[in-house]
Amino acid sequence: xxxxxxxxxxxxxxxPHIRNNEDTRSxxxxxxxxxxxxxxxxxxxxxxxALIAVxxxxxxxxxxxxxxxxxxxKTQTVGDLSAAVTGMLLxxxxxxxxxxxxxxxxxxxxxxxxxxxYGGLGKNFLNPALAGRAALVACYTSQxxxxxxxxxxxxxxxxxxxxxxxxxxxxxKGGEFEALTAxxxxxxxxxxxxxxxxxxxxxxxxxxxxxxxxxxxxISWQIPVAYIGTVAILTFLFPQGxxxxxxxxxxxxxxxxxxxxxxxxxxxxxxxxxxxGQLIFGLGCGLxxxxxxxxxxxxxxxxxxxxxxxxxxxxxxxxxxxxxxGVDKKAAKEAAKK
Amino acid sequence: MAQAFFGGxxxxxxxxxxxxxxxxxxxxxxxxxxxxxxxxxxxxxxxVSKGDYVKLGQKIGExxxxxxxxHASVSGTVAAVEPRxxxxxxxxxxxxxxxxxxxxxxxxxxxxxxxDALSVEExxxxxxxxxxxxxxxxxxxxxxKISGGIGKVDxxxxxxxxxxxxxxxxxxxxxxxxxxxxxxxxxxxxxFGVNKVVIGVEDNKKNGIEALNKVIAEQKAPVVVESxxxxxxxxxxxxxxxxxxGKQVPPGGLPANIGCAVFNINTTIAIYHAIKxxxxxxxxxxxxxxxxxxxxxxxxxxxxxxxxxxFDACGGLKDETFKLIAxxxxxxxAQASADFPVAKGTGAVLAFAGNENKVSAxxxxxxxxxxxxxxPMHLEPLYLYLYVQKNRIEDLEAxxxxxxxxxxxxxxxxxxxxxxxxxxxxxxxxVKEAAAKAKAAAEAAKAAEEAKKxx
Numbered sequence: 001x002x003x004x005x006x007x008x009x010x011x012x013x014x015x016p017h018i019r020n021n022e023d024t025r026s027x028x029x030x031x032x033x034x035x036x037x038x039x040x041x042x043x044x045x046x047x048x049x050a051l052i053a054v055x056x057x058x059x060x061x062x063x064x065x066x067x068x069x070x071x072x073x074k075t076q077t078v079g080d081l082s083a084a085v086t087g088m089l090l091x092x093x094x095x096x097x098x099x100x101x102x103x104x105x106x107x108x109x110x111x112x113x114x115x116x117x118y119g120g121l122g123k124n125f126l127n128p129a130l131a132g133r134a135a136l137v138a139c140y141t142s143q144x145x146x147x148x149x150x151x152x153x154x155x156x157x158x159x160x161x162x163x164x165x166x167x168x169x170x171x172x173k174g175g176e177f178e179a180l181t182a183x184x185x186x187x188x189x190x191x192x193x194x195x196x197x198x199x200x201x202x203x204x205x206x207x208x209x210x211x212x213x214x215x216x217x218x219i220s221w222q223i224p225v226a227y228i229g230t231v232a233i234l235t236f237l238f239p240q241g242x243x244x245x246x247x248x249x250x251x252x253x254x255x256x257x258x259x260x261x262x263x264x265x266x267x268x269x270x271x272x273x274x275x276x277g278q279l280i281f282g283l284g285c286g287l288x289x290x291x292x293x294x295x296x297x298x299x300x301x302x303x304x305x306x307x308x309x310x311x312x313x314x315x316x317x318x319x320x321x322x323x324x325x326g327v328d329k330k331a332a333k334e335a336a337k338k
Numbered sequence: 339m340a341q342a343f344f345g346g347x348x349x350x351x352x353x354x355x356x357x358x359x360x361x362x363x364x365x366x367x368x369x370x371x372x373x374x375x376x377x378x379x380x381x382x383x384x385x386v387s388k389g390d391y392v393k394l395g396q397k398i399g400e401x402x403x404x405x406x407x408x409h410a411s412v413s414g415t416v417a418a419v420e421p422r423x424x425x426x427x428x429x430x431x432x433x434x435x436x437x438x439x440x441x442x443x444x445x446x447x448x449x450x451x452x453x454d455a456l457s458v459e460e461x462x463x464x465x466x467x468x469x470x471x472x473x474x475x476x477x478x479x480x481x482x483k484i485s486g487g488i489g490k491v492d493x494x495x496x497x498x499x500x501x502x503x504x505x506x507x508x509x510x511x512x513x514x515x516x517x518x519x520x521x522x523x524x525x526x527x528x529x530f531g532v533n534k535v536v537i538g539v540e541d542n543k544k545n546g547i548e549a550l551n552k553v554i555a556e557q558k559a560p561v562v563v564e565s566x567x568x569x570x571x572x573x574x575x576x577x578x579x580x581x582x583x584g585k586q587v588p589p590g591g592l593p594a595n596i597g598c599a600v601f602n603i604n605t606t607i608a609i610y611h612a613i614k615x616x617x618x619x620x621x622x623x624x625x626x627x628x629x630x631x632x633x634x635x636x637x638x639x640x641x642x643x644x645x646x647x648x649f650d651a652c653g654g655l656k657d658e659t660f661k662l663i664a665x666x667x668x669x670x671x672a673q674a675s676a677d678f679p680v681a682k683g684t685g686a687v688l689a690f691a692g693n694e695n696k697v698s699a700x701x702x703x704x705x706x707x708x709x710x711x712x713x714p715m716h717l718e719p720l721y722l723y724l725y726v727q728k729n730r731i732e733d734l735e736a737x738x739x740x741x742x743x744x745x746x747x748x749x750x751x752x753x754x755x756x757x758x759x760x761x762x763x764x765x766x767x768x769v770k771e772a773a774a775k776a777k778a779a780a781e782a783a784k785a786a787e788e789a790k791k792x793x
Contacts, residue, residue: 005646005676005677008659010660010662010672010675011661011672014757014759014760015672015749015759016746017667017668017672017690018349018667018668018694019750019752022753024702024754026753027704027706075700077702120702121702121704122702122703122754268706268707271705273705273706273718273720274707274718278707322710322716322717323716324716325714325716325741326586326587326589326591327586327589
């Protein structure tokens with residue numbers, strides 16, 4: 001107890017003097033938690049190799065983050081866990097059979113080139129995990145596009161010389177929609193008994209994680225709803241099968257749409273800051289995804305649609321500024337014209 | 339029907355520490371230090387000198403231009419007239435009075451024979467002479483607000499939002515002094531010539547709303563209480579106008595531009611006492627709270643009371659205390675020492691000794707957009723911050739940095755722990771300096787041209 005108040009060591013900083021508990025680290029930790037259900041399903045379907053791949057990927061991403069900051073004598077940022085999220089997501093968008101060293105190469109590109117060379121967290125304009133995936137697809141096309149049969153567990157070591165199966169989207173692209181509906185039921189699609197990347201197969205688990213993030217207010221609903229909604233409406237209106245509804249559902253549940261919509265497109269750094277901008281961003285992602293699936297040479301378009309929209313973020317931000325306080329919307333527009 | 343303002347944040351209100359504690363009268367201090375700057379505007383000039391005997395309520399400081407007079411808060415001998423530390427940082431000319439504990443009332447304090455018979459001009463003059471300023475902390479001279487608003491204002495709003503965490507002075511006043519609040523409302527209604535006064539109260543003070551409504555019903559007073567959503571900065575003048583009327587104050591404007599005038603609860607009480615009893619502002623209710631205070635309390639004390647006496651009355655401060663704040667945690671000012679007196683705008687004195695100080699070694703923007711969502715003035719703090727960092731003055735101005743009300747909501751919510759609010763204070767200063775420089779340059783050019791012509 002103090003009898004006089006002379007001995008106090010006081011901090012005289014500017015207002016406000018209180019801060020919300022939530023910080024970058026707690027947000028990133030929430031994202032990792034939200035990805036865990038999907039990881040669980042991945043381990044159930046593909047075996048322990050999925051878990052090891054995710055751990056290797058996260059560890060290498062964090063190592064590269066640490067290394068870069070160390071080499072350039074910058075403050076250490078590994079603790080904010082953003083690199084951990086990047087590593088986890090990059091593993092999620094890779095096939096389980098991808099050799100570990102290729103994952104490490106992908107993380108090098110994601111962290112060193114895409115993130116740190118642009119100034120680190122908050123400065124990169126592309127989603128590091130997706131850019132890392134795009135680089136891997138360019139370098140190791142066959143390993144990145146061969147999918148293990150979901151009923152067979154992957155060996156802990158060894159390459160991609162295993163029983164392969166086509167993903168639902170590849171079958172749809174190949175005009176085998178009827179064979180697809182015969183092979184996988186809608187519930188298979190929803191639960192994730194299908195072929196695909198490690199983290200993208202289970203729409204159900206991703207939905208649980210996504211709702212958790214919305215509930216925790218880590219992400220807002222605008223991007224996922226606009227994104228998934230756009231894909232749903234477009235595929236329903238322009239079906240390439242007999243039944244528009246089934247076609248639409250297989251399109252929504254197959255591929256990486258849920259992973260992309262809840263976890264990739266919502267990346268703060270590379271998406272717009274206003275709610276209106278986020279709706280436009282989601283809409284754009286949905287349009288490009290469907291265009292790639294329908295007219296592109298790839299069966300899947302989530303990765304590239306988000307990367308393209310990442311490049312548009314600055315212009316969306318520019319044209320979705322909030323209306324100035326105290327100024328009538330119409331008057332503001334007229335003033336802008338003059 | 340009360341509407342919402344856009345944005346805002348919802349910090350833990352921390353009011354439970356003091357909202358059930360009645361306002362206590364502090365034991366009279368042996369000495370008061372009355373700063374000559376307790377209002378928005380130039381400091382007052384002291385009208386007494388060392389050795390003078392002053393009585394309670396006697397005018398000791400006269401204002402010039404924008405301001406309000408200052409009165410002795412105790413009776414006794416003037417010990418010094420010299421610069422002393424005060425809550426706005428640095429020192430300011432102050433009148434130091436040794437209390438004789440007699441509380442001898444000055445002859446200047448005269449209750450009007452019939453307060454209800456006063457004309458509007460006379461009432462405004464009473465408010466002016468009583469030294470009333472905005473007690474919520476902005477300390478804008480109340481008589482200026484009233485005389486400037488008469489004829490323009492159709493909605494008189496009493497600010498009972500008390501949206502800053504910890505502070506409970508207005509809440510306690512609603513519970514303990516509702517008749518004085520309603521009385522003040524009636525005088526304000528008369529001065530502005532309106533038939534209704536609206537009191538806006540955040541819905542975390544339900545019993546306060548009930549207490550007010552009870553008095554309104556008894557007196558059949560022309561006052562209504564609006565329950566407002568509990569959200570910071572609900573009590574910001576512009577946000578309160580928006581919540582009550584749905585209208586937005588234009589950029590650079592005042593509430594009077596949209597027909598509103600806003601008065602704090604304790605300002606309203608001061609108006610009541612000035613008109614009813616002729617009493618100037620000499621006392622202040624202060625919430626003493628925070629994790630560093632042993633026993634938080636609501637205290638009423640003479641203006642000029644050293645805050646150390648307030649802490650003494652609350653059981654002292656904890657050893658770990660690392661921050662003292664005059665005002666609330668969102669907009670208050672951190673103090674370099676405990677050596678400052680209670681002023682007209684001091685609604686709270688807080689001491690922090692817990693985990694309130696959350697800083698980052700490397701504040702980094704992750705573009706999460708929370709600041710955009712929180713800004714009640716529709717600004718984009720993350721971009722403003724960038725412009726301040728890069729010294730892009732024109733961009734700053736174009737992004738309306740001057741609209742910033744410095745409420746602190748963006749900094750509060752920022753997960754990257756950026757010093758947003760602080761940087762905008764710097765940014766506003768830079769914009770002002772650039773404008774002054776441009777003006778000076780233009781004038782110099784004009785003068786040079788004229789000199790040329792003459793030659």
